[in-house]
Amino acid sequence: MGHEIQYLLETKRLVWLVALVFAVLMVLQYFEFPYGDVVSSLFSASKAQIVNVNGSYQLEASTQRPQIFEDITHSYALNASYDSNPTLEENVDGAFSPMAAVVLAPTKSPDIELPNTVNATLTDSTIVLEHETSKPDASKLFQDFKESQEKTIHSDDKASANEAHSMRDVVTISDMHDMLAQNRASSRSMKPRWSSLADQELLDAKLQIENAPINENDPALNPSLYVNISRFKRSYELMEKTLKVYIYNEGEKPIFHQPTAVLKGIYASEGWFMKHMKESQHFVTKNPKEAHLFYIPFSSRMLEVKLYVPDSHSHKNLEEYMKNFLDLIIGKYKFWNRTDGSDHFFVACHDWAPAITEKYMNSCIRAMCNSDIKKEGFELGKDVALPETLISSAKNPLRQFGGLPVSQRSNLAFFAGRMHGNLRQILLQHWQNKDPDMKIFGKLPKSKHNNVYIEYMKSSKYCICAKGYEVNSPRVVEAIFYECVPVIISDNFVPPFFEVLNWESFAVFVKEKDIPNLKNILLSISDSKYLVMQKRVKQVQQHFLWHVKPVKYDIFHMILHSIWYNKVFRINPR
Incomplete structure (x- = not known):
């Protein structure tokens, strides 16, 4: 009987000791966990944020929401230092994949305290991010990421990396006009170190241009073609x-x-x-x-x-x-x-x-x-x-100039060319041999004076001007030369004479991502609108012709x- 009483007393003492230890831990953990109470913090630690392969965040047991900056998704709970050699891999829709996010693993010196950082581990295609104790400056985070990324792209990799960026960040023609207006208002060249008569003549010209009287009666110029x-x-x-x-x-x-x-x-x-x-x-x-x-x-x-x-x-x-x-x-x-x-x-x-x-x-x-x-x-x-x-022909730069009448333009759209860059491969993948109205080819067989290619341009309503390795293509001027409405598929391309020409009055701009819908876009243009655009192409030709003697x-x-x-x-x- 005495042994049983002693056992119960010892058990009671042990329970109290355990309870006391637990209470102390509760007090200590109150100041250690980010959520204010131990239980929620413990559960939160077991259910960390998960970054899926598609780059989105799954937030479990947390009320925080992701914030988007230029298609790169960051959680408010991120305040990481970035790896010095990030891998830039992207999804087909242009968002960064988790392989790009592997740069979130911070480096830590044993002599330096790094509070409020994120520990990242990579398991298969998923990155698990442990929570942190404070909310970072998200705009600074994105800026730091961009600066780190720019510093680590070597010259040999720059073209491919930038091509991937262009799929996300498209500057429209309307955006370009806004940017030009802003640059005009805020940007100036360096103030000359000494004055000259030429400077004053330029200032006088600027004043006269800005206050130009309305003059739309020149028969050589259609006002619709100009800004x-x-x-x-x-x-x-x-x-x-x-x-x-x-x-x-x-x-x-x-x-x-x-x-x-x-x-x-x-x-x-x-x-x-x-x-x-x-x-x-x-x-x-x-x-x-x-x-x-x-x-x-x-x-x-x-x-x-x-x-x-x-x-x-x-x-x-x-x-x-x-x-x-x-x-x-x-x-x-x-x-x-x-x-x-x-x-x-x-x-x-x-x-x-x-x-x-x-x-x-x-x-x-x-x-x-x-x-x-x-x-x-x-x-x-x-x-x-x-x-x-x-x-x-250097002797005759206007050789084969012109095109067929609209009534003889039997093809809806035409493109042919070498597979420079990825965009043209995508164009052919969607449209080569897929539709009789869409004459989309790779490199055409050789012909005298390139006659086969030229005849296609002259007999098509729309000529596809798809970028190659870079945004520019001679097809833009070729289309105008052969009186074919240019369809420009080249994101972030500033067209020639942008300062003065109203390009959208005589050309069609299609975003690179919209190639699968190319035919529907062209068919959505009414016949009457097409006729107006084609007429304007012929009118704007004069600005794109080389003459042996300038005119x-x-x-x-x-x-x-x-x-x-x-x-x-x-x-x-x-």
Whole structure:
């Protein structure tokens, strides 16, 4: 009996001891767990946030909601440091996959306390994130992620990574107009270190353009084709009356001063412009003190032909070559230093032009065919979207010009070309041999003067202008040349002469993601609207034609006008 009493007393003591220990733990854990009570925190720890393969969060036993920043989903409970070498893998819809999110695993030094971080573990296709004790600054988190990502993308990987981004972040034509207006209002070139008469003439021109009287009665110009016909006409008139361009004599052929090397093929715009500019007695001045603009007459195509090392995957030596030229003219003249080059310009059609000139020549007005507003740093209001033109005959750039009447255009849509980039493969996957109205092909068999390809363009209502490796394509100008309504499938592409032309009045813009619905989009355009657009294509042709001798409103004058126009609206007087 005594043993039983003693056993009960010891058991009672043990129960009290356990209860006391549990109470102490409860008090301690109150300050350790993020939810204020032990029970909910314990359950929350066992049911952590789960990130699925599709990139979305499953929130269990938590009231927190995810926040979205540019299609990247972050939870408020994230405050992680990022791995220095993230893997950029994406879903078909452009959202980051968990393989990209593996960068959420923080690094921790034994000597440094890192509070409020997230421990991440990867199991198969799922990342389990343990909770943290405070809510981070989500906007700073996203900014840190972008900065980390940009630093870790090497040059060889940049193209593929940026191509993936473009599928998510599409800048529409309407967005571009808004961006241009904002840039016009806020952006100015560097204030000149000393004043000149040319600056005052540009200021006077700007005032006259901004206050241009309504003028819509020119039979050569359809007002519907322009953003503001009155401003365009006044600006063009002032360019003809005022503009003076100084051309540097320095630089060695054939990279400099040899336009005849690039009068044919897809880079012909830079060759033909150089030819007409150097021959111009109207715009060119020998006196740099009276110049409004300074032309750097190099060919980006010849730069690549002469200097690029095959299979090197690097154009650093091309950049250095241009830097050496700049050092030469900066040391010899004072004109670059007056404005840090903001009154200098070049015309370049090679895909590499943005990258080659980004480091040392970005302050220039850059007229480039590769006018990607997201990937290549193309700046609306400063840079100029250069038309990419495929010229087959240097003696007759207008050979095979024109197209068939609307009544003889039996094909709804046409495309043919090499499989440059992923987009064209997607186009063919959805439409090649799928519909008799959609003439969608890969590379066509060779024919004399490319006649088969040209006949398709001349006999189709809509010509598909699908991007290749970069956003630009000669098909845009080809479609206009052959009087076919261009259908531009190239996200973030700034079309030529964007400052003055109303592209949506004569062209169709289709987002890359909408390729599966391409035929329905085209069929939704009424016959009457198509007829109006096709007529406008014929009217806008004059702005996209190279002539052996330049004529008013042709492509040479339009390129020069865009350069002039951007300079006028960026003038920053001393």
